[in-house]
Amino acid sequence: MKKPNPTVLGKMRCQCGDEMEVRQRSNGKKLLYTYCPTCKQDMRSGEGLQLFWRANMVPLDADLPTISESLAIDTKLPNQDTQTIKTPVSDSNAEITEWEPEPNEIEDDHDSGDSGGFLGWVLGGLVTAGLVVLGVKVVRAV
Ligand SMILES: [Zn+2]
Known part of the structure; x- marks a missing residue:
């Protein structure tokens, strides 16, 4: 009858796009595992994956990054440098409008x-x- 509440440390975006919980096992090495409503539990104990979960989970009351950002992080697992990716925006438009070929x-x-x-x-x-x-x-x- 008794089923202790899981220790939920945070949440992150699952590869399927759903929001999954990052939980901590109550026994052994207190390894992390994730629970996705679609993919169910992921109990893998690989060190890289454990670090990845720990580095990328956010507090339960925080906003999750968008799916595209999450996928960009996934491709570089378990590197954390992906947070600095910037997409160049609309500077090219200004260049085009200000470009005057005739004097050149x-x-x-x-x-x-x-x-x-x-x-x-x-x-x-x-x-x-x-x-x-x-x-x-x-x-x-x-
Ligand atoms: Zn999933």
């Missing part, structure tokens, strides 16, 4: 003209000299 194009033309000026001058001179030589030859041939 004008500047590019100006720059390329300056930087290629010397080479262009030399090539132009060579072509001119070549034409002059050819012209002279043509003139002499005629």
Whole structure:
């Protein structure tokens, strides 16, 4: 008849998406286990999983993270660094609206003209000299 109330330390999101309780066994090593209304009890005692439960459970009166956040944590089990993940938001929109291509194009033309000026001058001179030589030859041939 007697069934002692389980020691519920916290709760967390189960992989199935349901909310599960993180409980502590009353005997032995006081290992944690979880109880999900869908998946039922998970009594695995692996050290990594025990640490994962202990690190990711929240108090019973706290809000659980969303399912997507919970899944992101699951993929990195049992690492806890996943809390710092940030999703970049709407900065790109500001860049797009403020982007003005025309002044840049004008500047590019100006720059390329300056930087290629010397080479262009030399090539132009060579072509001119070549034409002059050819012209002279043509003139002499005629
Ligand atoms: Zn579940």
